[in-house]
Amino acid sequence: MKEKPRRKFVGTGLKIVILIVILAVAAFVGLNEFYINILWFREVGYLQVFLKSLTTQLTMGVPLFLVLFLILSVYYKLLTRSGGKTNLVEAEGSKKRFVRGKLPYLLSAGVSLFSSILITSDLWYKWLEFRNSVPFNEADPIFGRDVSFYVFRLPFYQGLLSVGYTLLFILAASTVLYSFLVIAVKNREVKQIDLQGIQVKGFFSQLWSTFRVQLSIFAAVFFVMLAMSMYLKRFTYLYDASGIVYGATYTDAHILIPFYLIMAGLCLLAALSTLYFGLTKKIKPFLITAAVLIVVNLGGVLVGGIVQNYVVSPNEYSKESEYIGYHIENTQKAYNINDVEVKEYDVQEDITSADIMNNLTTINNIPVNDYLPAIDTYNSIQGIRPYYQFTDVDVDRYYLNGTYTEVFISAREMNNSLLDSSAQTWINLHLKYTHGFGVVVSPVNAVTATGQPVLISQDIPAKTSYPNLSVDQERIYFGEMTDTYAVVNTKTNEFDYPSGDDNMENQYEGTAGIPLTFFNRISFSMSNATLKFLLSSDVTNDSKIIINRNVMQRVEKIAPFLTYDDDPYLVSADGKLYWIIDALTTTDKYPYSEPTSDGYNYIRNSVKIVIDAYNGDVTYYLVDPTDPIAASYAKIYPDLFRSFDEMPTEIKAHLRYSEDLFSVQAQMYATYHMSNTTVFYNKEDVWNIATQYYQTSNQASSVNPTYLIMKLPDRQEEFLLIIPYTPQNKDNMVGWMAGVCDGDDYGKLIVYKFGKSNLVYGPMQIEQRIDQDTTISPQLTLLSQQGSTVLRGNLMTIPIGDSILYIEPIYVKSSGSDSSIPEAKKVIVGYADKLVMSDTIDEALSQIFNLDEGSTTGSASGGSGSSGSSSDGTAAELSAQALDLYNKAIAASSAGDWTNYGIYLQQLGDVLAQLQALQ
Numbered sequence: 001m002k003e004k005p006r007r008k009f010v011g012t013g014l015k016i017v018i019l020i021v022i023l024a025v026a027a028f029v030g031l032n033e034f035y036i037n038i039l040w041f042r043e044v045g046y047l048q049v050f051l052k053s054l055t056t057q058l059t060m061g062v063p064l065f066l067v068l069f070l071i072l073s074v075y076y077k078l079l080t081r082s083g084g085k086t087n088l089v090e091a092e093g094s095k096k097r098f099v100r101g102k103l104p105y106l107l108s109a110g111v112s113l114f115s116s117i118l119i120t121s122d123l124w125y126k127w128l129e130f131r132n133s134v135p136f137n138e139a140d141p142i143f144g145r146d147v148s149f150y151v152f153r154l155p156f157y158q159g160l161l162s163v164g165y166t167l168l169f170i171l172a173a174s175t176v177l178y179s180f181l182v183i184a185v186k187n188r189e190v191k192q193i194d195l196q197g198i199q200v201k202g203f204f205s206q207l208w209s210t211f212r213v214q215l216s217i218f219a220a221v222f223f224v225m226l227a228m229s230m231y232l233k234r235f236t237y238l239y240d241a242s243g244i245v246y247g248a249t250y251t252d253a254h255i256l257i258p259f260y261l262i263m264a265g266l267c268l269l270a271a272l273s274t275l276y277f278g279l280t281k282k283i284k285p286f287l288i289t290a291a292v293l294i295v296v297n298l299g300g301v302l303v304g305g306i307v308q309n310y311v312v313s314p315n316e317y318s319k320e321s322e323y324i325g326y327h328i329e330n331t332q333k334a335y336n337i338n339d340v341e342v343k344e345y346d347v348q349e350d351i352t353s354a355d356i357m358n359n360l361t362t363i364n365n366i367p368v369n370d371y372l373p374a375i376d377t378y379n380s381i382q383g384i385r386p387y388y389q390f391t392d393v394d395v396d397r398y399y400l401n402g403t404y405t406e407v408f409i410s411a412r413e414m415n416n417s418l419l420d421s422s423a424q425t426w427i428n429l430h431l432k433y434t435h436g437f438g439v440v441v442s443p444v445n446a447v448t449a450t451g452q453p454v455l456i457s458q459d460i461p462a463k464t465s466y467p468n469l470s471v472d473q474e475r476i477y478f479g480e481m482t483d484t485y486a487v488v489n490t491k492t493n494e495f496d497y498p499s500g501d502d503n504m505e506n507q508y509e510g511t512a513g514i515p516l517t518f519f520n521r522i523s524f525s526m527s528n529a530t531l532k533f534l535l536s537s538d539v540t541n542d543s544k545i546i547i548n549r550n551v552m553q554r555v556e557k558i559a560p561f562l563t564y565d566d567d568p569y570l571v572s573a574d575g576k577l578y579w580i581i582d583a584l585t586t587t588d589k590y591p592y593s594e595p596t597s598d599g600y601n602y603i604r605n606s607v608k609i610v611i612d613a614y615n616g617d618v619t620y621y622l623v624d625p626t627d628p629i630a631a632s633y634a635k636i637y638p639d640l641f642r643s644f645d646e647m648p649t650e651i652k653a654h655l656r657y658s659e660d661l662f663s664v665q666a667q668m669y670a671t672y673h674m675s676n677t678t679v680f681y682n683k684e685d686v687w688n689i690a691t692q693y694y695q696t697s698n699q700a701s702s703v704n705p706t707y708l709i710m711k712l713p714d715r716q717e718e719f720l721l722i723i724p725y726t727p728q729n730k731d732n733m734v735g736w737m738a739g740v741c742d743g744d745d746y747g748k749l750i751v752y753k754f755g756k757s758n759l760v761y762g763p764m765q766i767e768q769r770i771d772q773d774t775t776i777s778p779q780l781t782l783l784s785q786q787g788s789t790v791l792r793g794n795l796m797t798i799p800i801g802d803s804i805l806y807i808e809p810i811y812v813k814s815s816g817s818d819s820s821i822p823e824a825k826k827v828i829v830g831y832a833d834k835l836v837m838s839d840t841i842d843e844a845l846s847q848i849f850n851l852d853e854g855s856t857t858g859s860a861s862g863g864s865g866s867s868g869s870s871s872d873g874t875a876a877e878l879s880a881q882a883l884d885l886y887n888k889a890i891a892a893s894s895a896g897d898w899t900n901y902g903i904y905l906q907q908l909g910d911v912l913a914q915l916q917a918l919q
Contacts, residue, residue, distance in 0.1 A: 216278020451823030513544025
C-alpha cells in the first residue's frame, strides 16, 4: 500500500529532473551565441559597442520593471477589494485564497516583465538618439524647429506613444480578466474559470458597476494619448508624400495642421468628459464631446478636400510656390548638393597639338581596359589554381616611378568551395585552405600586344618593379568572399601558395582569432553543430578560431546603424593590404527632402573604415564631424570612432569619393539643380544620366560613374569621379558632374554646364554615330565574325581644353567559351564630327589632329601613347633620342608593358634609320 505513493513520487521527481535538464540545455544554447559575441567583440576591440544595447536595456528595464510591479501590485490588490464585500477577504478555499493572495503579485510580475521588455526593446536605441542628439542648426520653415527634432526626438515621442497604446491595452485586458476572476469568485464559479454559468449581460453589468472608475480612467488616458498623437501628427506633414511636392503643401499648412491641433484639444476635452462620466454616471457631456469629435473630424476632411480642389488646384503654382521653394532648398541641403560649384563650359571645337601636350596626364590615364574584361582576364591568367578567385576589380591611383597613374587592383582570394567535392573536408575547408594570397595590379591605360591588361604586379609571391606596390604581408585572411571560419595555429600547417609542383605552407602569425580553450571549443561545437572542435587532434589550446571574416559582414556586425557602400576596395599601403569601406549616415525624416527609391532622404559619407586584410583590425574614422547624425553616433559610442587626423597618410592618399553617394547625389542633382520655383514646377530643365550601349547589349543603359585622372579646366590633374548629363528625353549632353577625390578639395562637387547655343554630342549619339559610320560599323561586324563577340566598353567623355573627346574601347571575346579572355582590340575616338577607330588612342588622336604618330606620349606604363621623336635632326640630337628611347624600352620591359615596349623599339628603329641615312 505504501509503494504506490513512492513510485508516483519517483516518477514525478524524474519528470522534474528531465524538465530541469531540458530547460538548462535550452538556456545554455540560447546564451551560447551571446557568449561567442562577447568573445568576438572583445577580440576586435568593440566590446563596449556590443554591450551598449544590453546595458541600456537593463538600465531602462530593471527600474521600469520594479516601478511597474509596485504600482500594479497595489492596483490589483485594490481590484480584489473592490470586487464586493462578499467575502473575498473572508472566503475559504484554496482557489479563493489564491485569487486573494498570490494572483495579484503573479499577474503584476507578468505584466511588468512583458511591459518592460516591450518598452526597452522598442525604445532603447531611440532613447539613445534622443539623449545624444546633436543639432543640425537648420530650422524647418513651418514650425521653426531644428531638424534634429524630426530626426531624433519625434521618432522617440512616436515610439513612446506606440508603446503606451500597447501597455494601455494590456492593462485594460488584464483588468477585465482579473475582474472576471474576482466576480467569478464572488459568484462561486471558481471551479470553472470562464463565463459558463454567468450571464454575459450580468457579467458586464457587474464589471461596469464594480470597476466603472477604473475603466473610465483607462478611456480618459486613451483620449489623452490620442490628443498627443494628433499633436505630433502635425509635424509628420513635413515629410508627407501626398502633395505636389514632398513635405507640407498649402492645404496641409493652412487646413490640416491647424485641424490636428483642434482635434488634439477636443481629445483632451473628451478625456475630461469620460472621466466625469465614470465618476458621476452622467453620460450627456461625454456624448456631446464624442459627437463634436466626429463632426469636426469629418468636417476637417471635407474642408481640406474643398480647399485643395477649389482653391489650390485652379491656382496651383501661386498657392504652392512657397512650398516648392522649401522643398527644393531642403532637398539640396539633405543631399549636400546646395554647395555644388557650377561652371559654364563653352564647348569649342578647337583642340590643337598644344592642347594635347598640355593634357598628357589626362590622355595617358584614359582607360582602355574595362573592369568586366579585366576581372575575366585576372581569373584566367592569374587564378593560378581553381580555388583562387578574383571577385572584383577596384580602381585606384598610385605614383609609379613618379607618374600619377590610374590602376586596376584586385585581391586573389581563397574560395575553398571550388575545391573538388572529395577534398571539401572539415580540415581542408577550415584548417588548411584558409587564406588568399597577393594582388594583381594593372594600369587602366595599357594593354599587351594581344589586348590583355599589362600586369605590373602579378604572380605568387607578387613580382613588381614599383616599390609602392611591393607588399610585405600578402596573405589575405579577410576579404569580400571569406565567408567561412578559419582555425589557425593547429598541428596542421596551412596551405600558403603553390610553388612549382609543390605547395608552400605556413602558420598564422597575426593577431586575429579567439583562443580555443576547452570551454570555447564546446561553445563553437554547439554553434557550428559539429564535434570536430572537441575530437580533432589538430586543434590544441594554442589554436585560435577566426570568425566573421567577410569584411562587409564584419563592419555591419560592429555598427549596424550605419549604411555601407557595397563596394569595398583594396589598397596597398606601407607594405600591407587594407580594405577601405565607405560608411554612410542616412535618415528618412529630413523635412521637405525628396526620398530616394531606398526610402531615405538625407545622406552623408561621414565615416571611412579601414580593415587590415591580414589581422582583421577594423578602424572607424570620423571624416566629417559636422554631420549631426555621425556626431550623435560618436556621443552614443564614444569608443567607436577615431579622428580623421589619426588616419595614416599612406591610406589617406587612396580615399575615394563614395560611388554610392555620388550616384545618389548625381541622380538628385539632375532634378534639383533647378532652384527657380517656376522652372521646377514646369519641369523645364530636368536632366537625365546619359545612356550608352554597353557590352553586348544594344539596349540603352545608364552610364556608370567613372573614376578618372584628368585635368579639369582651371584645375590641376587629379583623381575624379565623373558622370555626364543629357536633357530629359534627349540625347545631347548638357553637362557633367565631377566628385573630387584628392587633396584639400576632397568631397567637392563640380558641375560643368554646356552653353545652350552649341550642340554637344551625348554618349548615346556617339554610339548611334558609331553604328552608322560606314568605316567603323563594317569593321565591328568583321570583328564579330568567325565565332567572336564584340564587347563595347564604357564610353567616356573627356574634357581637353575647351573641347570634348569621346573614347570607347572595343573588346573581342570568343563566343564559343565562357572562359575565354576578352581582348582589347580597338579604340574609338570621337571629336566634333570625326570618328576614328584605331589600335591605340595615340594612333586615333594622330589621325584626328594630324599629329606625328607617337607625339602624345605618356609614361612608361602608359599604353595609350608612345614616346615622341623628331622626324629629322642632327646626329647628336638623334643619338640622344635613340638613347632616351632605349631607356624607355628597357623600363617598359621591366614593367611588363609590352605595348609601349614595341612602340619604343619601333621608334628606336626609325631614329637609327635616320642616323644611318646621315652617315
